[in-house]
Amino acid sequence: xxxxxxxxxxxxxxxxxxxxxxxxxxxxxxxxxxxxxxxxxxxxxxxxxxxxxxxxxxxxxxxxxxxxxxxxxxxxxxxxxxxxxxxxxxxxxxxxxxxxxxxxxxxxxxxxxxxxxxxxxxxxxxxxxxxxxxxxxxxxxxxxxxxxxxxxxxxxxxxxxxxxxxxxxxxxxxxxxxxxxxxxxx
Amino acid sequence: xxxxxxxxxxxxxxxxxxxxxxxxxxxxxxxxxxxxxxxxxxxxxxxxxxxxxxxxxxxxxxxxxxxxxxxxxxxxxxxxxxxxxxxxxx
Numbered sequence: 001x002x003x004x005x006x007x008x009x010x011x012x013x014x015x016x017x018x019x020x021x022x023x024x025x026x027x028x029x030x031x032x033x034x035x036x037x038x039x040x041x042x043x044x045x046x047x048x049x050x051x052x053x054x055x056x057x058x059x060x061x062x063x064x065x066x067x068x069x070x071x072x073x074x075x076x077x078x079x080x081x082x083x084x085x086x087x088x089x090x091x092x093x094x095x096x097x098x099x100x101x102x103x104x105x106x107x108x109x110x111x112x113x114x115x116x117x118x119x120x121x122x123x124x125x126x127x128x129x130x131x132x133x134x135x136x137x138x139x140x141x142x143x144x145x146x147x148x149x150x151x152x153x154x155x156x157x158x159x160x161x162x163x164x165x166x167x168x169x170x171x172x173x174x175x176x177x178x179x180x181x182x183x184x185x186x
Numbered sequence: 187x188x189x190x191x192x193x194x195x196x197x198x199x200x201x202x203x204x205x206x207x208x209x210x211x212x213x214x215x216x217x218x219x220x221x222x223x224x225x226x227x228x229x230x231x232x233x234x235x236x237x238x239x240x241x242x243x244x245x246x247x248x249x250x251x252x253x254x255x256x257x258x259x260x261x262x263x264x265x266x267x268x269x270x271x272x273x274x275x276x
Contacts, residue, residue: 010257019252023245030241034234041230 018164022171025136029175032129033182039121040186048122052113055106056184062102063180066137069095070173073144073166077159082151085159089148092169096141103134126183133172133179140165140172 011019040046047053069092076088107127115123147162 011253019249023249026245027241030238034238037234037237038227038230041233042227044226 014161014164015167018167022167025171029129029132029179032132033179036125036129036182039125040182043121046122048120051119051122052110052115054126054184055109058102058106059180059184062099062106063176065095065102066099066173066176069093069099070170073169077166086148086152089144089151093141093145093148096137096144096169100134100137100141103130129179129183133176136172136175140169144169 072088072095073092076085076092079085079088115126117124117127143165144162147165151157151159151162
């Protein structure tokens with residue numbers, strides 16, 4: 001029986017699907033940022049008096065960890081030997097985990113200083129924006145870990161099969177500097 | 187004759203209604219009618235709306251640009267594959 005092969009397309013379905021998903025995610029965060037801008041620009045004094053300031057320097061260092069994870073995942077994709085690539089992938093996952101742990105510690109400290117969701121738009125917008133990003137990083141971490149695990153123990157799996165989770169990682173890494181600039185520096 | 191009369195009546199009613207519409211009803215949303223143009227809240231809303239309107243266009247341009255870039259890359263890599271006939275195991 002003759003089976004006709006599927007013609008090669010410009011972009012494969014998994015990547016296209018991921019691209020559309022990321023587009024939806026961008027719009028989701030655009031909505032949150034839009035709400036943040038209303039509170040931020042509409043408020044006379046920001047941060048409101050008597051409320052804790054955000055840890056700009058610690059988060060800047062933490063940003064470097066996340067950006068470094070974007071660099072290591074890029075390096076992993078350029079490796080020829082599977083073991084080298086997995087090494088860089090592990091470094092990526094560790095950097096992502098470090099980012100999340102530091103974020104968690106920061107949140108704990110801010111809560112100790114009285115920054116909670118209930119205090120008003122300042123606390124609410126901070127926790128919603130940064131919290132949703134943190135959840136996305138956590139999701140990306142689980143997904144990428146599963147893909148690395150599968151790649152490490154499968155001889156037939158190709159690196160390009162893990163492209164969607166890599167694209168998602170790039171998304172969470174690329175989004176963070178924008179959020180950091182808006183929430184911590186602006 | 188009757189049809190012309192009906193049209194004239196409808197147009198007449200429409201003109202009266204349009205004339206009597208208050209300024210409040212003419213506003214697009216509650217905020218536009220209640221805040222002045224120099225109000226900080228109005229400016230914040232305007233910038234927020236502008237940002238959210240711009241995002242789909244930004245996305246479209248980014249994704250379109252990426253697809254075009256990949257299309258050209260795909261053409262080139264296809265030529266390379268034919269030339270070398272090799273494939274990385276990873």
